[in-house]
Amino acid sequence: xxxLPTLPTPKKLGLVIDLDTCVGCHACVxxxxxxxTGGYGSALSDQDPYGADVSGAWLNRVHSFEVVPEGGEVVGxxxxxxxxxxxxxxLHCEDAPCVxxxxxxxSYKRAEDGIVLVAEDLCIGxxxxxxxxxxxxxxxxxxxxxxxxxxxxxDRIYNETLEEVDRVPSCVRTCPANARHFGDLGDPNSAVSKxxxxxxxxxxxxxxxxxxxxxxxxxxxxKSLAExxxxxxxxxxxxxxxxxxxxxxxMLDRI
Amino acid sequence: MHPAFSIIxxxxxxxxxxxxxxxxxxxxxDPAATATKCAHVLALALISAxxxxxxxxxxxxxxxxxxxxxxxxxxxxxxxxxxxITFVPLLxxxxxxxxxxxxxxxxGLLGTVLCLVTVYxxxxxxxxxxxxxxxxxxxxxxxxxxxxxxxxxVLASVFGFAGGGNTRVLPLxxxxxxxxAWGTKLRWRERMKRLVPLxxxxxxxxxxxxxxxxxxxxxxxxxxxxxxxxxxxxxxxxAEKLWRIAFILGGIVPVVLLLALAALGGQGWPSALxxxxxxxxxxxxxxVERWLFFAEARHAVMNYxxx
Numbered sequence: 001x002x003x004l005p006t007l008p009t010p011k012k013l014g015l016v017i018d019l020d021t022c023v024g025c026h027a028c029v030x031x032x033x034x035x036x037t038g039g040y041g042s043a044l045s046d047q048d049p050y051g052a053d054v055s056g057a058w059l060n061r062v063h064s065f066e067v068v069p070e071g072g073e074v075v076g077x078x079x080x081x082x083x084x085x086x087x088x089x090x091l092h093c094e095d096a097p098c099v100x101x102x103x104x105x106x107s108y109k110r111a112e113d114g115i116v117l118v119a120e121d122l123c124i125g126x127x128x129x130x131x132x133x134x135x136x137x138x139x140x141x142x143x144x145x146x147x148x149x150x151x152x153x154x155d156r157i158y159n160e161t162l163e164e165v166d167r168v169p170s171c172v173r174t175c176p177a178n179a180r181h182f183g184d185l186g187d188p189n190s191a192v193s194k195x196x197x198x199x200x201x202x203x204x205x206x207x208x209x210x211x212x213x214x215x216x217x218x219x220x221x222x223k224s225l226a227e228x229x230x231x232x233x234x235x236x237x238x239x240x241x242x243x244x245x246x247x248x249x250x251m252l253d254r255i
Numbered sequence: 256m257h258p259a260f261s262i263i264x265x266x267x268x269x270x271x272x273x274x275x276x277x278x279x280x281x282x283x284x285d286p287a288a289t290a291t292k293c294a295h296v297l298a299l300a301l302i303s304a305x306x307x308x309x310x311x312x313x314x315x316x317x318x319x320x321x322x323x324x325x326x327x328x329x330x331x332x333x334x335x336x337x338x339x340i341t342f343v344p345l346l347x348x349x350x351x352x353x354x355x356x357x358x359x360x361x362x363g364l365l366g367t368v369l370c371l372v373t374v375y376x377x378x379x380x381x382x383x384x385x386x387x388x389x390x391x392x393x394x395x396x397x398x399x400x401x402x403x404x405x406x407x408x409v410l411a412s413v414f415g416f417a418g419g420g421n422t423r424v425l426p427l428x429x430x431x432x433x434x435x436a437w438g439t440k441l442r443w444r445e446r447m448k449r450l451v452p453l454x455x456x457x458x459x460x461x462x463x464x465x466x467x468x469x470x471x472x473x474x475x476x477x478x479x480x481x482x483x484x485x486x487x488x489x490x491x492x493x494a495e496k497l498w499r500i501a502f503i504l505g506g507i508v509p510v511v512l513l514l515a516l517a518a519l520g521g522q523g524w525p526s527a528l529x530x531x532x533x534x535x536x537x538x539x540x541x542x543v544e545r546w547l548f549f550a551e552a553r554h555a556v557m558n559y560x561x562x
Contacts, residue, residue, distance in 0.1 A: 002325045019462075029474070054477055061474035063559055065456070069466035083471055086460055088559065097385065103322035103332035122321055125314020128331055130484065131256070134386040134454060136556035139480040145314020202461040205454045208385055208555065216461055 009114035012186035014213035022179040024085030028171035032060040035170035045143035060089040090137035090150035091212030098129035258549035261311035269305030273370040274407025280367035284419035287356035294414040295349035334376035341369040389447040389552040401436035417527035426517040437506035459558035470561030485554035505540015509533040
């Protein structure tokens with residue numbers, strides 16, 4: 001059914017992505033592709049995979065943005081401009097427009113945990129759900145002719161044959177900077193909900209009215225280069241030296 | 256947005272077909288005339304060709320029947336369901352005209368209403384998408400409905416001149432609807448040009464409170480499904496020229512031709528052929544208009560791809 005669950009789902013499983021710690025290594029992108037090409041649904045195909053014009057279906061991608069504050073035009077010059085790496089996958093929206101536009105019932109939102117999925121054997125590959133999504137979370141698999149999207153690694157998170165530590169989405173498990181967190185955002189006491197409350201987690205494009213479940217943690221405020229300058233250790237200054245170094249400092253002064 | 260050939264063919268041909276079928280349902284043409292019988296066949300052929308063309312862009316067309324199931328929430332599904340229901344009165348009307356040479360008001364008028372409902376459903380597939388701001392306006396269904404009506408009356412005029420009768424009312428109504436359709440489209444386009452983007456790179460990333468956001472690096476160097484489907488830019492630089500071509504071919508020339516023919520008012524092959532030329536030019540203009548409808552529309556996802 002492509003009507004959304006009428007009641008708020010008891011669980012709202014989703015991701016919390018920390019834009020402060022993401023280093024833009026694309027490990028989550030690769031591990032997502034690797035897990036999902038052999039997991040839920042058809043394989044994630046690539047077209048012209050070894051050629052010059054390679055492309056393919058990916059469920060998670062990392063964009064990089066430069067953010068330039070008022071008055072700062074060049075990175076470093078005003079001391080403020082910064083690069084922010086920006087991982088993006090399905091946000092499992094509460095008012096998911098991709099679900100309601102689906103003509104066949106292939107696209108659906110699970111009533112129990114809020115995960116948005118595609119039943120690939122029902123999908124006709126019309127592409128309307130990808131048009132409806134403002135985030136670009138859905139990509140057509142050109143080999144299978146069906147729509148692909150993040151499943152929140154549904155074949156990992158409930159998989160009791162895996163070690164408990166592995167029962168998280170592949171992108172979360174693989175992130176070397178711990179920039180991705182998985183949990184129930186419907187439970188205010190969950191670790192992810194606390195993290196969102198503490199760090200001021202935000203919605204992407206709230207004006208689109210999609211009410212995304214996934215939250216993004218904004219980069220922490222950065223000190224300007226000028227402010228940081230006085231804390232740098234100066235070779236000339238030995239003030240506050242103690243013990244052996246104080247003695248050495250004194251001796252060397254006397255010589 | 257990528258202007259897929261199959262979808263442009265679908266919306267323009269089915270629009271023309273439903274327009275002609277809707278006009279036939281009004282009973283303005285002599286049901287016993289051979290020209291009217293041909294008009295019924297052409298209307299059904301245009302609708303069928305359009306609907307078949309729409310399945311050409313599906314990844315799995317063999318499952319297209321599943322699209323009739325989700326009419327509660329999906330405009331695409333509603334469009335599918337309505338297109339099938341509409342065939343019932345249209346086939347009855349075609350049968351009574353072709354075989355019995357009669358016009359029945361009940362299936363006729365019911366067919367007209369259902370044709371309008373089907374075209375409305377088609378337009379709402381686009382108008383319901385908030386992610387494509389240019390389409391997300393009541394002006395979109397207004398344009399689709401008026402273009403269908405205009406095309407219907409232009410085609411009906413051809414068959415009127417070819418023997419169906421009513422050679423003053425039909426071309427004059429065609430002129431009225433042509434002016435209404437292109438006028439509404441002009442308003443649609445002015446609105447699109449003045450749009451303040453609902454979503455920006457700042458709102459898309461949530462980084463607007465730090466400063467101005469611009470794309471530093473794409474996730475990959477080559478194109479992907481999203482940039483091909485949503486990031487179509489190739490001929491936007493020719494948009495103004497194409498718009499003028501569409502307006503002149505699809506609007507001004509047919510209006511002038513049909514006004515002249517209405518003034519002369521006589522049936523016969525020369526008039527019918529001139530009206531047919533007007534219809535062909537109108538379709539060409541609408542084809543270009545529909546191409547621009549897709550090519551000029553910007554999708555919110557491009558905020559993540561640097562425009």
